Amino acid sequence: MEDDTDLRERIHIVLAMHFERVLPAANGREGLELFIREAPDIVVCDIRMPIMDGLEMTKRIRERSPETPVIICTAFTDTTYLLKTIELGVSAYVRKPLDCWQLVETINRTTVPILQKKELEEAKQHEKASFELLFGESLAMQGVINQAQRIAGTDFSIVIQGETGVGKSYLASLIHGLSQRKQQPLVTVNVSSLPETLVESQLFGHLKGAFSGAVSAKRGLFEEAHGGTLFLDDVDCASPAVQAKILHAVEQKQFFPVGGTKLVKVDTRIIAASNRDLLFEVQQGSFREDLYYRLGEIMITLPPLRERGVDIISLSHKFLAEISLELNRTPPRIAPEAIVLLNRHPWPGNVRELKSVMKRAALFAGETLTREVLESVMTVTDQATTEKSTVHLGTLEEMKRDAVKQALAATGGKKMEAARLLDVDYSSFKRMLDKYNL
Structure with missing residues (x-):
């Protein structure tokens, strides 16, 4: 953020040569709006600016994002100003008249720990996503x-x-x-x-x-x-x-x-x-x-799998996709009544049993894995335990309504996630909500 148009343009040109995205602003208010909208990794600003000065803008940024580094560019050496910047936790200072190359060096030095932390967080999120995909x-x-x-x-x-x-x-x-x-x-x-x-x-x-x-x-x-x-x-x-x-x-x-x-x-x-x-x-x-x-x-x-709610269906989709890839075919969608059956089955063999069932299901299902196909591919033991748990399934419409309710419960009421879980488009899912008065 710099109110001097020529200097702001010069800074923009130099920084754009070194960094992926540079967002210039003419004053503190404009800069704060950009920060809220774009969430940049680092902020560089002047102290003396019209409408909102650099100290006020830094204060508001700190309230929203305490960890975002702020670099102050200033020609002033007033002790009061410097003490205020220290209180606000400013990361670095660059003296005016401004040397743009010194500014680049200061930004690089300031962002190294930020980037390292970001990479670590991304690695942790990737690890967690890998675990979630598998488990x-x-x-x-x-x-x-x-x-x-x-x-x-x-x-x-x-x-x-x-x-x-x-x-x-x-x-x-x-x-x-x-x-x-x-x-x-x-x-x-x-x-x-x-x-x-x-x-x-x-x-x-x-x-x-x-x-x-x-x-x-x-x-x-x-x-x-x-x-x-x-x-x-x-x-x-x-x-x-x-x-x-x-x-x-x-x-x-x-x-x-x-x-x-x-x-x-x-x-x-x-x-x-x-x-x-x-x-x-x-x-x-x-x-x-x-x-x-x-x-x-x-x-x-x-x-045990029976205590893991939404995992039964997400792992079913995962196993169907893996096995369908081996078979060089498109993974079947799972019909709502089949989802009810999957959720009600006690899975005494846990994930190993589910994978075995999905392996057989991928072979015999068409574009959709129906309840009938699912029942047919379960082993004798599977069928015996399933019969005990599915004798009260009710009509097809009741089963579909039950599937919608279970999907909503599993996703904490998040409709788009529930639609994805049932493998139906969002507009169809909303019609189902209206139809079943949910």
Whole structure:
């Protein structure tokens, strides 16, 4: 903001050579209006201007956006003015007569931390959007997503709890992918799938001849994951002896291979998972209390799909789109009565079950996934549980009205989002609202 027309034009020309967008204003009021309308990253203004001076404009900008940097250009050295600018939190000063190149340098120096913060925020938002795309955006999942983002960059040990099929291993891989260890291996082992006699050997390795059948030495998974992450799925299935050795390896970052006398040192982050309540297992005496607290520096509980509201439909659309891409066809829209069916189904197999159902649905649906097609592609188990939950579906019109109500409830009454959720255009959705008196 500069009231001198010639100087303002000269500043505009020089700044436009260095910055993407420059918005000139002749006085403080015009500048404030531009700021409110355009939300620039930085403000440069003179102190003495007609209609509204630079101090008043800076004050009003500070009230609206305390973090926006303001650079003052002034020929005045009056102590009172300078004290006022300090009180207002002005970021920098440039003396008049103005050197435009000095102004460019001052802007660059002032904006570096702003741009860095902006890039960090954008990266965080991108991470959050990635999590939401993969896991959903329901209120039930927001806490999980925020927690996962905060801890991904740490080395804390993590325990992920939740029913079978909620996505525990997927969440572990995402956390590893956002961590500082992402260039190193993520090694996964399902403890429950290993014979008890081989669990210790698989985790910690063995020397040649350590036991019958050990014809050669073998590195354990703790060592394979050195520098990276070891994901212990179904950790509650480990025997007391193996639990003790896991505790020692995690605490001491070293262990003895089976049959070995030389310590192996490792730097391995542990993410463990269980579909049981580990604290209950501790109370029952089947899981070590000290291991529980050592592994569970951070505890994450993934809610079952039936408690995640809007995620059921958003994940259905996501899976249909992914599978349709593989099939080289247009993803089908989901009919309102099919949406009711999806929302009322208890999903005992959680996200894994939903993905399986959508995989079959993408094969047999036409342009629209109808209730009939959806029912036909559910497994026998799916159908048995669905029958219990859908015997009172009512007429087709009642089901459509129910679908509209559910979409509005899921989106907090936001009509455009509800229309998107139902995969109908906004004008059609408004007609449905009128028709069903909603």
